[in-house]
Amino acid sequence: MATSMTKIEEKNARGIPKAPFIADVAEHLGPNPDVETALKEIQSALAKYRYMDQNLTQRRRGLEDKIPDIKKTLNMIEFLQERREGKQPKQEEEEDEDELDDEDVEDKPIKTTFELNDTLYAEAELEDTDTVYLWLGANVMLSYKLPAAITLLRDKLKSAESSLTSVIEDLEFLREQITVMEVNTARVYNWDVKRRREAREQE
Amino acid sequence: MRMIAQEDENDNNAEVNWEDQQNINAFSKLNTRLRNTEEKLEGLKQEKEALDDLTMELELADEDTPVLYRVGEAYVHLPHNRAMKRLAKDQATADQELSILKDQAEQCETEMKKLKVVLYAKFGKAINLDE
Numbered sequence: 001m002a003t004s005m006t007k008i009e010e011k012n013a014r015g016i017p018k019a020p021f022i023a024d025v026a027e028h029l030g031p032n033p034d035v036e037t038a039l040k041e042i043q044s045a046l047a048k049y050r051y052m053d054q055n056l057t058q059r060r061r062g063l064e065d066k067i068p069d070i071k072k073t074l075n076m077i078e079f080l081q082e083r084r085e086g087k088q089p090k091q092e093e094e095e096d097e098d099e100l101d102d103e104d105v106e107d108k109p110i111k112t113t114f115e116l117n118d119t120l121y122a123e124a125e126l127e128d129t130d131t132v133y134l135w136l137g138a139n140v141m142l143s144y145k146l147p148a149a150i151t152l153l154r155d156k157l158k159s160a161e162s163s164l165t166s167v168i169e170d171l172e173f174l175r176e177q178i179t180v181m182e183v184n185t186a187r188v189y190n191w192d193v194k195r196r197r198e199a200r201e202q203e
Numbered sequence: 204m205r206m207i208a209q210e211d212e213n214d215n216n217a218e219v220n221w222e223d224q225q226n227i228n229a230f231s232k233l234n235t236r237l238r239n240t241e242e243k244l245e246g247l248k249q250e251k252e253a254l255d256d257l258t259m260e261l262e263l264a265d266e267d268t269p270v271l272y273r274v275g276e277a278y279v280h281l282p283h284n285r286a287m288k289r290l291a292k293d294q295a296t297a298d299q300e301l302s303i304l305k306d307q308a309e310q311c312e313t314e315m316k317k318l319k320v321v322l323y324a325k326f327g328k329a330i331n332l333d334e
Contacts, residue, residue, distance in 0.1 A: 021221060021224050023220065023221065024218070072275035072276055073275055075274055075275045076274050076275035076276075076277065079274045079275075079279070110279060110280075111269070111279070111280035112277050112278060112279045112280065113271055113277065113278040113279075113280070114276070114277035114278070115276055115277065121278070171235075172232045172235065172236070175228075175231055175232055175235050176228040176231065176232060179227055179228050179231040180224060180228065183219060183224060183227060187219060
């Protein structure tokens with residue numbers, strides 16, 4: 001009888017089972033080799049791995065889309081923060097400032113052009129403010145002071161990037177297990193082909 | 204699937220032991236990693252080209268006109284010199300990321316070459332490691 005493949009069940013950090021490696025095909029299949037069943041088991045395990053691979057790839061793509069968004073928002077807020085910091089010392093040490101530097105612009109409100117729609121932009125003037133409103137998802141928007149907003153976004157970015165790293169790790173682990181199973185399939189199949197041919201030659 | 208001729212089949216007598224399996228796994232992992240890195244490199248190269256074109260445009264632009272510089276998703280009206288400064292900063296960041304990715308890709312390639320030598324030596328035609 002073909003030996004069951006599930007006797008060795010090791011898992012990686014996030015519960016993905018490790019693929020059993022067949023050291024010796026003949027020994028694994030046993031005295032009455034049932035190649036069909038063995039191949040079917042391998043194929044079904046392979047299908048499960050491929051399904052997990054699909055899921056993780058989707059998750060990775062989602063994260064890879066989210067991260068640039070967080071970075072852009074963070075960029076904008078840091079820009080606002082820079083402006084504010086630029087203004088305060090300006091008022092104290094005006095003589096030290098380089099004349100080429102934009103003295104006027106610091107006191108004028110910031111003019112921006114923002115996106116109303118895909119191809120439609122509107123002009124806006126930003127007053128000096130220390131609060132920003134962050135969209136948290138699920139129809140929730142909260143106001144934050146600039147430094148708090150920066151901390152929040154930096155944390156979000158860090159956690160997104162670490163999730164991304166662990167998803168990529170899992171994907172690589174899965175890739176290894178899929179390779180092991182594919183090699184198993186190939187070897188079992190080849191072994192069977194050889195055995196059949198030898199059996200035929202003996203007749 | 205590729206079928207090998209019967210004479211060549213006898214080359215396949217090399218059995219796959221655990222060490223070989225690990226080499227094959229490592230190769231597969233590096234291959235996937237390399238492909239992902241090359242995709243990201245493409246995107247970054249395009250960004251860098253855009254930034255470089257921007258530099259040239261800005262140098263020719265009038266010094267008094269405010270430049271609409273993109274920060275995140277919105278555009279900010281910046282005076283010319285401010286825009287140049289930001290552009291230089293953004294270019295430096297892009298260059299840094301580009302060189303990190305390039306190093307990663309090179310590392311993958313060197314490792315893969317080493318593994319190819321080992322695996323082709325043992326398996327010859329029985330294994331296919333090229334695109």
